Amino acid sequence: MLLKIGKFLAKTILWFIAISLSLVLVLKFVPVTYTATMLLDENGVARDWEPLSNIDRNLVTAVIAAEDGKFCLHDGFDREAIEKAIASNARGGRIRGGSTISQQTAKNVFLWQGGGYVRKGFEAWFTFLIEKIWGKRRIMEVYLNVAETGIGTYGAEAGSQRYFKHSAARLTKSEASRMAAALPLPKERSVVNPGGFTRRYGNTIAARMGVVRRDGLDACVYD
Incomplete structure (x- = not known):
């Protein structure tokens, strides 16, 4: 009985690895047109x-400044942020920033x-x-x-x-920082005429964007 269960589990794991590898390989080249989140969205989908x-x-600079300043430096996992999240959870608190852009992309596309x-575990x-x-570069393209x-x-x-009535090909620094803040x-x-925290956070992101550019923290996307 245990041998049969072991064989079944081994086959299941091998099939999962094969299917997940195939999906990732295909989506390296094919646009991701729909995700589970989109399919389950009761508000409809504009994309x-x-x-x-x-x-x-x-x-690109704004989302790195807002979401993942180490995007070009890590291997998909920001261990310092993960440790801070674990420590915060242990205290009963909650922080944002434990997940990298890579982790968010994996979750959004496949999970x-x-x-x-x-x-x-699947996300990792x-x-x-x-x-x-x-x-x-491809991770950032899919994420955005x-x-x-x-x-x-x-x-x-x-x-x-939706917000600015023009293409994403010509976003100003202010527009990009407001989108990233939201x-x-x-x-x-609110992206249009934000107030309170969102406005202040957008201003903070706009200031960080200069650091990202200066230190080449978005360079890996354009190499």
Whole structure:
């Protein structure tokens, strides 16, 4: 009995590895047009895939400044941020920033929203794969096309058209920083005429963008 269970588990693991590898390989070249999050969105879906060459560098710089300053330096996992998150959870607190852009991309493309150790385990596996197979530029390209940018709105292009009535290919520094400030809670934070925390956070991101450019923290996307 135990031998049969062991064989079944071994086959299941091998099939999962084969399927996940195949998916990641295909999506290195094929646009990600739909995700589980989009399919489950009751508000409908506005999206428009654009290659990274059609998305202003200001937005790349802004999301790195806001979400993952070590994007070009880590292997998909920011261990310092993870340790801080663990310490905060142990105290009963909650912090944002434990997940890298790579982890968020893996979750958005291959998995479902919400927490749990099972999903986190799958997320780690897919993060490892996309870092090894896609590389930083492709990860950023996919991230900026599948991230939720508003109610029923996904990706940089759809978000830019919604908020600024023009293409994501020509986002100003201010526009990019406001979009990045809203990313963690796109259904709740206003991009147009933001107030309070979102406005202040957008200003902080705009200031950090200069550091990102100066220190080449977005260089891996354009090498």
